[in-house]
Amino acid sequence: MCADTTAVDYKDTLNLPETDFPMRAGLPQREPEWLARWAEIGIYDRLREKEGRTPFILHDGPPYANGHLHIGHALNKVLKDFIVRSQQMLGKDARYVPGWDCHGLPIEWKIEEKYRAEGKNKDEVNVVDFRQECRKFAEGWVDIQREEFKRIGITGNWPQPYLTMDFHAERVIAEEFMKFLMNGTLYQGSKPVMWSPVEKTALAEAEVEYHDHTSHQVWVRFKPVSGGEKISSEDFSVVIWTTTPWTIPQNRAVAFGPTIEYGLYKVTEVHEHSAATVGEVVLLANSLAESVMQGVRVTAFEKVADVAADALEGMVLAHPYRGAEDANGEWDYDVPMLPGDHVTEEAGTGFVHTAPSHGDDDYQLGLKFGLPMTYNVTEDSSYRKDLPIFAGMHIILPDGKEGPANVANIKQMAYTKALFGKAKLKHSYPHSWRSKAPVIYRNTPQWFAAIDKDVNDGQDTYGKTIRERALTSIDKLVKWTPQTGRNRIYSMIEARPDWVLSRQRAWGVPLTCFVKKDTLPTDPDFLLRNEAINARICEAFEAEGADVWYTEGFKEKVFGSDANPEDYNQVFDVLDVWFDSGSTHSFVLRDRPDGAADGIADLYLEGTDQHRGWFHSSMLQACGTKGRAPYKGVLTHGFTLDEKGMKMSKSLGNTIVPQEVIDQYGADILRLWVAQTDYTADQRIGDKIIKGVADSYRRLRNTMRFMLGSLNDFTEADRVAPADMPELERWVLHRLAELDKVVREGYSAYDFQGVFQALFNFATVDLSAFYFDIRKDALYCDGDTLQRRASRTVLDILFKRLTTWLAPILAFTMEEVWLERHKDEGASVHLVDFFDTPSEWLDPExxxxxxxxxxxxxxxxxxxxxxxxxxxxxxxxxxxxxxxxxxxxxxxxxxxxxxxxxxxxxxxxxxxxxxxxxxxxxxxxxxxxxxxxxxxGEKCQRCWKILPDVGTHKHEGVCARCDAALG
The missing domain is CATH 3.30.2320.20 (Class I aminoacyl-tRNA synthetases (RS))
Structure with a gap:
């Protein structure tokens, strides 16, 4: 045995890992280099050259081109990128055409803000000039957002995206609208719609958000005029409750519940500030009497008599302003009491004040009983100039704050002794998602698509009406992920009213139709239906865009000799922007060579809010024009919250800006955060969470670095057949075969969290903490043994699968890993499919x-x-x-x-x-x-094992295994 072995240094004889792959990623600096390389070698186009593949089309829901990306954009686009990349690597031709929504209020509003800052009046600007400014604004943001999306690593046809303002797109949107015109589902109606007084336009449900709002609530007396004979009291009042006092001038009826039990109640004691009077008798629902009296500060009352609902049939009331001073008889009409199934005992008094011009239930009741509509409220929410008492008063002021209309009405009720009580109520109330101002229901002439009218287009396989086709599509043609999405959209479409298509704005595709002068909307000839004129409109839009609609002489030009232009008025409303995006299946999926041959996408993917937005409008639009849903699958994700689970807002200072995360950590960390979340629910993100994601990334990066270092000089001559491998290596192959199934099924089911967790646990637990830890000894210290060659063969197999399996998620890092071993020009992990993994590797025993x-x-x-x-x-x-x-x-x-x-x-x-x-x-x-x-024994100076034979061999201070390795 050698007496002194400490001086011998065998470090240079070890097979230590060698790689240029850095431990520190430096992603913010390195990622742009890979982006440039992908553009240079044209990866997206090269993938399209692979022949014989089944197309997979994820159709992009268009974001608005009006601002920098927020974290919701990043989540959405990264999820789409996971799908596109993984479907491609599963063997499909996964095309992805990004798009932008370029019309509509969000962009128009920005130009109006600019005008206001410059002291300009939008209404004084030529409409075509205004539209050109909107177009230019949208173009600028498309370019900015495109670069921001690309920086996150989103693959797609970025040079040729779709824009709803492209001339061809505008032509097809008009063309799709004219299908509604020609198939009989388009009509003009006057009914209440959600209206933004600030933006002066109708809004779709998807353009409305709900916030807490403090409203006035009033209890109002209606005095019987006739028909009260069945009730055992000569002097009583019917009391209604409302949180919109401004609608009282438009009252045309009071509704009661046919199954509700009512009673007469006498006031016996009141609070000093109560508007109720001792001795008066009021009619209320029995179940609500106590809460009403408490609300109006009545401190004591007694029941006088029960009143059956059928005793109310035929009763006529006086409007609360009947006979009012300076009213000029405006409200001296009768107010009928009518049965209404919408009247409940959940809140209020058991009676519902009915203004058909300002609510859907009211409107439906008005239709049923022939109640007149009122037109007291103008587009800016001010009362008409000739309305007595309230002329010109605003409900909502131009700045979005409350106007004087509510208070003025409450005062008038007090003057006429109609006010039974008043208070304030904080509740959830609809607001415009753009101006953040409250909205109102307002009766206006609008253009609608009838969803319960037979569509005369011969495409009745899934139903005759738009609603029937949509509900059938939901249940029979579309896979919803998660399945709860099916219930959400089904209930919405099942109960929704007709689709309001028109907006009173300037920036959008106009409703390309003409109405005959001096005719009513109910007249069969009201709308001009002429295929030749429609075709000329489409040709003009294709050549010059929708701006041409607003040019002088356009009507005369497209009419030609097919109709007399003097007989018709041209419509200048623009289409609901949801109609634009709902039509993308036609001008993107149907018309583009990289679309879908049948115009139907494999998948739509957006947030859960799009059940009432893009999924919804696309469904209605396609069911009206092609008879079925434009998608086979719909995938939804939740919203992004801060680390405490709070909604992000600039005012709270808790927003996470994608670019800031990228600048500090790199896009792959943002992508990894998406992969680690359950996107079907609301996700959380913040500094601590991002740091945790970065830690996971480092652990995974070290796993890849170990493999690269150990494979630095691996060649095919080193490869060992699985049958000749030791058991531990064959166990690793078994695990890979198991994982192959998990990965393929996970990516196919869009379960990215499941895929990543399985791969991360395998890499860190099975590999780093077990297999690598054990095999370091053989890899570093063995000579050219079967054991070492088998281990390196397994590492090569691991490398191929882990890099490709993780490439859809960590697009940049796996490219870096791949290029460390494949340095040939044009190489990329994103040009490779997932490797086939032999099923015979599975060995349960x-x-x-x-x-x-x-x-x-x-x-x-x-x-x-x-x-x-x-x-x-x-x-x-x-x-x-x-x-x-x-x-x-x-x-x-x-x-x-x-x-x-x-x-x-x-x-x-x-x-x-x-x-x-x-x-x-x-x-x-x-x-x-x-x-x-x-x-x-002694410590081997080469492998550090302590063995009895150390020092008994040719080479100093080593064990038998190391001695053989040294030769």
């Missing part, structure tokens, strides 16, 4: 054996950790424990492997002898105990 071995190993490593913690040893190679195993089968399995190598000890003794009481045990692993013993 071997896996069961190794599961048992790993259990015993856990006890050994835990026992050694105790010794290390107590500073008995510094490293596990200083140990040679005795392992007591009760189960004979497990013991036999352990004896078939080199268990000391698995435990990274210098020696180990296996026995089924009874373990002494002081032996180390783990409660969750029964029948295994470990007695610590130190390894005997």
């Amino acid at each position: 071997l896996a069961a054996k190794w599961a048992a071995i790993r259990k015993v190993r856990r006890v050994v490593t835990a026992a050694l950790e105790v010794q290390r913690r107590d500073k008995v040893i510094g490293a596990s190679l200083e140990a040679a424990p005795v392992v007591h195993v009760e189960d004979a089968g497990t013991l036999a399995a352990l004896k078939t492997v080199t268990f000391e190598d698995l435990c990274i000890t210098s020696g180990i003794e296996l026995t089924n002898d009874a373990a002494p009481a002081e032996a180390y045990r783990m409660g969750e692993v029964e029948g295994v105990a470990v007695v610590f013993e130190k390894a005997e």
Whole structure:
């Protein structure tokens, strides 16, 4: 034995990992280099050249081109990118055409803000000039957002996106609208719609958001005029409750519930500030009387009599302003009491004030009983100039604040002794999502698509009406992920009213139709339906865009000799922007060579709010023009909240800007955050969460770095067939075969969280903490042995699968990893499909054996950790424990492997002898105990194992294995 071995340095004889792959990623600096490389080698176009593949079309829901990206944009586009990249690597032709919504209020509003800042009046600007400014604004933001999306690593046809303001798109949108014109579902009606007084336009449900709002609430007396004979009181009032006092001038009826039990109640005591009077009698729903009296500050009351609902039939009331001074008889009409199924006992008085011009239930009741509509409220929410008492008063002021209309009405009720009580109520109220101002229901002439009228287009496979086709599509043609999305949109479409298509704005595709002068909307000839004129409109839009509609002489030009232009008025409303985006299936999917041959996408993917937005409008539009839904699948994600679960807002200062995350950490960290979230629910993000994601990334990066270092000079000559590999290597192949199924099924089901968790656990637990830890010794210290060649073969197999499996998620990092081994020009991991993994690698029997071995190993490593913690040893190679195993089968399995190598000890003794009481045990692993013993012998100066034979060989201070390796 050599007396002094410490001076010998064998470091240069070891097969230590070699790689230029840095431990520090430097993603913010490096990622732009890969983006430039992808553009240079034309990856997206090269993928399209792969022949014989089944197309997979994820149709992009267009964001608005009006501002920098927020975290919701990033979540949405990254999820889409996961799908496009993974479907491509699963063997499909996964095309992705990004798009933008360029028309509509959000962009028009920005130009109006600019005008206001410059002191300009929009109404004084030529409409075509105004539209050109909107177009220019949208173009600028398309370019900005395109670069921001590309920076996140989103793949797609970026040079040729779709824009709803492209001339062809505007032509097709008009063309699709004219299908409604020609198939009989388009009509002009006057009914209440949600109206933004600030923006002076109708709004779709998707353009409305709900916020807490403090409203006036009033209880109002209506005095009977006739028909009260069935009620045992000569003097009483019917009391209604409303949170919109401004609608009282438009009242035309009071509705009661046919199944509600009513009663007469006498006021016997009141608070000093109550508007009620002692001795008066009021009619209320029995179940609501107590809450009403409390609300109006009546401190004592008594029931006089019960009143059946049928006793109210035929009763006529006086309007609260009847006979009012200076009213000029405006409200001296009768107010009938009418039965209404919408009247409930949930709140109020049991009676509903009915203004058909200002609510859908009211409107429907008005239709049923022939109530007149009123036109008292103008587009800016001010009362008409000739309305007595309230002329010109605003409900909502131009700045979005409350106008004087509510208070003026409350005062008038007090003057006429109609006010029974008043208070304030904080409740959820609809606001415009753009101006953030409250909206109102307002009766205006609008253009509608009738969703319950037969569509005369011969496409009746899934139903005759738009609603029937939509509901059938939802249940029979579309896969909803998650399935709850089906219920959400089904209930919305099942109960929705006709679709309001028109907006009173300037920037959009006009409603390309003409109405005959001096005719009513109910007249069969009201709308001009002429195929030749329609065709000329389409040709003009294709050549010059929709602006041409607003040019002088356009009507005369397209009419030609087919109709007399003097007989018709041209419509200048613009289409609801949701009609634009709802039509994208036609000008993107149907018309583009990189679209879908049948005009139907495999998948639409957006946030859950789009059940009432893009999913909804696309469904209605397509069911009206092609007879079915334009998609086969719909995937939805939740909203992004801060770390505390609060909604992000600039005022709270809790917003996360994607570009800031990218600048600090890199886009792959943002992508990894998406992969680690359950996107079907609301997700959280913040500094702490991002730091946790970055830590996961570092662990995964180190796993890839170890593989690269160990494969630095691997060649095909080193490859070992699986059948010739040791069991541990074959166990790794078994795990890969299991994972291959998990990855393919996960990506196919869009379960990115499941895919990443499976791969991350495999990389960090099975590989880094187990397989790599064990095989470092052979990789570093063995010579050209079967063991080392088998280990490197497995590493090569691992490399191919992990880099490709993770490439859809970590698009930049896996490209960097791939290029470390594939430096040839034009190489890219994104040009490669997932590698086939032989099913014969699956070996459940071997896996069961190794599961048992790993259990015993856990006890050994835990026992050694105790010794290390107590500073008995510094490293596990200083140990040679005795392992007591009760189960004979497990013991036999352990004896078939080199268990000391698995435990990274210098020696180990296996026995089924009874373990002494002081032996180390783990409660969750029964029948295994470990007695610590130190390894005997000298420390090998090359592999650091402590063995009895060290120093007895040719080379100084080494063991037999190292001596053979040194030659």
